[in-house]
Amino acid sequence: MKRFIAPCLMALILLGAVLLAGCTDNGRNTLPATPLATPQVQTMSVPYGEEVGISLDSPTSSEIYLSMTARANSEKPGGGRSFMRIQVNGKEIGSERLVNKNLTFTYNINNFKTTYYSQNMSAWYLFFSPDYSWYANTRHQDHISEGNPYTYKFDVSDLVNRGAPNEIVIENIGDEVAAQYTNPSDIEFYKAATIIVNPVRLEGKGTDLVQITKLAAPVRIIVGKKSTVTLTVKNDLPDSITDVEISDSDLPRGLTGKPMGGKLDNPIASGDSYTVSYEITADKEGTYTLGAASMTFADPTGNYQKLSSGTVTVTVI
Numbered sequence: 167m168k169r170f171i172a173p174c175l176m177a178l179i180l181l182g183a184v185l186l187a188g189c190t191d192n193g194r195n196t197l198p199a200t201p202l203a204t205p206q207v208q209t210m211s212v213p214y215g216e217e218v219g220i221s222l223d224s225p226t227s228s229e230i231y232l233s234m235t236a237r238a239n240s241e242k243p244g245g246g247r248s249f250m251r252i253q254v255n256g257k258e259i260g261s262e263r264l265v266n267k268n269l270t271f272t273y274n275i276n277n278f279k280t281t282y283y284s285q286n287m288s289a290w291y292l293f294f295s296p297d298y299s300w301y302a303n304t305r306h307q308d309h310i311s312e313g314n315p316y317t318y319k320f321d322v323s324d325l326v327n328r329g330a331p332n333e334i335v336i337e338n339i340g341d342e343v344a345a346q347y348t349n350p351s352d353i354e355f356y357k358a359a360t361i362i363v364n365p366v367r368l369e370g371k372g373t374d375l376v377q378i379t380k381l382a383a384p385v386r387i388i389v390g391k392k393s394t395v396t397l398t399v400k401n402d403l404p405d406s407i408t409d410v411e412i413s414d415s416d417l418p419r420g421l422t423g424k425p426m427g428g429k430l431d432n433p434i435a436s437g438d439s440y441t442v443s444y445e446i447t448a449d450k451e452g453t454y455t456l457g458a459a460s461m462t463f464a465d466p467t468g469n470y471q472k473l474s475s476g477t478v479t480v481t482v483i
Contacts, residue, residue: 207365207366207367208220208222208365208366208367209362209363209364209365209366210336210361210362210363210364210366211360211361211362211363212250212336212337212338212360212361212363213338213360214338214340214341214344214356214357214358214359214360215338215339215340215341216337216338217335217336217337217338218335218336219333219334219335219336220333220334220366221331221332221333221334222331222332222334222366222367222368223329223330223331223332223368223465223467223469224326224327224328224329224330224331224332224368224370225328225329225368225369225370226328226329226370226374226375226376226403226465226471227328227370227371227372227373227374227375228323228371228372228373228374228375229321229323229370229371229372230321230322230323230326230328230368230369230370230371231265231319231320231321231322231323231368231369231370231371232252232254232259232318232319232320232322232334232366232367232368232369233266233317233318233319233320233365233366233367233368233369234317234318234319234363234365234366234367235298235316235317235318235363235364235365235366236250236290236292236316236318236361236362236363237292237293237294237295237297237298237316237361237362238292238293238294238295238359238360238361238362239294239295239296239358239359239360239361239362240294240295240296240358240359241296242294242296243293243294243295243296243300243301243306243308244294244295244355245293245294245308246291246292246293246294246301247291247292247294247343248283248284248287248289248290248291248292248343249287249289249292249338249339249340249342249343249356249359249361250289250290250291250292250336250337250338250339250361251288251289251290251336251337251339252290252320252334252335252336252337253333253334253335253337254320254322254325254326254332254333254334254335255325255326255327255332255333256333257325258288259290259320259322260283260288261281261282261283261285263320263321263322264282264283264318264319264320265319265320265321266313266314266317266318266319267282267312267313267314267317268312268313269281269282269283270282270312271310271311271312271313271315272310272311272312273308273309273310273311274304274307274308274309274310274311275307275308275309282318287339287342287343289339290318292361293310293315293316294359295316298316298364301315301316302314302315302316319369322368326368327404328375328403328404329375329376329403329404329405329407329465329466329467330404330405330465330466330467331467332368334366334368336361336363338359338360338361340356340357340359341356343356344356344357374473375401375402375403376399376400376401376402376403376407376463376465376471376473377399377400377402377473378397378398378399378400378412378459378460378461378473378474378475379397379398379400379475379476380395380396380397380414380456380458380459380475380476380477380478381395381396381398381478382394382395382396382446382456382478382480383396385478385479385480385481386480386481386483387448387480387481387482387483388448388482388483389448389449389450389451389482389483390447390448391447391448392445392446392447392448393445393446393448393480394443394444394445394446395414395423395425395443395444395445395446395456395478396441396442396443397412397414397426397441397442397443397459397475398439398440398441399412399434399439399440399441399461400438400439401434401435401436401437401438401439402436402437403436403465403466404436404466405436405466406433406434406435406436406466407433407434407463407464407465407466408433408463408464409429409462409463409464409470410429410430410433410434410440410461410462410463411427411428411429411430411461411462411463412426412427412428412430412442412459412460412461413427413459413460413461414426414427414457414459414460415456415457415458415459416457417446417456418454418455418456420448420449420450420452420454420482421446421447421448421449421454421456421480421482422446422447422449423444423445423446423447424444425444425459426442426443426444427459434463446480448480448482450482451482451483452481452482453479453480453481453482454479454480454481454482455477455478455479456477456478456479456480457477458474458475458476458477459474459475460472460473460474460475461473461474
């Protein structure tokens with residue numbers, strides 16, 4: 167039996183979104199406070215013989231990982247078995263996706279070696295445990311010698327919809343394992359072993375698929391001459407980003423100009439970019455660092471995110 171839990175999303179409201187024309191004496195534009203998204207973190211409880219699904223929004227980075235801490239609920243430590251199946255958007259998570267630890271591990275008490283993934287059962291190994299620490303605690307004789315036995319991190323970069331909801335399903339196949347036993351106490355043991363996952367999340371790493379860059383040309387000028395600063399926003403998500411606002415840093419003393427910034431009138435479609443430029447004038451010699459530009463935007467899920475560019479160095483001779 168499959169259950170699906172829809173996440174509770176906090177409504178994010180932009181207040182007072184206006185074009186940022188107001189500049190200080192040094193030409194700085196400032197953005198109003200904007201609620202920003204934090205990675206969704208959820209918990210899951212999967213009873214014997216059931217499937218439970220949740221929806222998680224994916225970050226917009228190039229690398230995406232499904233990260234979770236999981237155990238089989240038990241009043242006392244009781245070893246483990248492979249009986250957790252995982253799917254992301256209908257695709258099974260197999261052994262090749264585990265990235266945070268070796269696939270094999272050893273019980274310290276008897277040097278018994280086994281694997282975190284059973285090819286026969288197509289399922290992940292869970293420890294029967296009252297908490298998330300027993301088999302990781304080296305003070306216990308039956309602790310696991312390699313890595314944290316409760317944490318799992320899977321590379322799902324090719325399975326997720328970036329900047330959009332993704333279905334994560336966990337199945338408790340304790341009923342399939344229990345079918346291998348005839349002793350009623352063994353069967354009851356598995357029936358009582360609810361899978362507890364706390365937390366589960368999608369984590370991003372690598373190059374953001376939405377980027378803001380800042381460039382200056384030329385980067386070497388003489389006193390009294392100008393350089394052009396260009397800010398570019400690129401959207402490589404599969405859908406448009408909206409409510410895009412750009413803000414640039416103050417200019418250092420020795421340079422004058424009015425950094426550009428404000429709220430864009432239109433969304434930036436998938437594969438498109440937006441560019442704005444302004445000129446700065448060199449007032450005196452020196453080497454100057456132009457601070458990072460920043461942007462806020464709503465991704466296709468409606469979550470607000472913030473990104474920053476790199477800095478730029480300009481030399482005046």
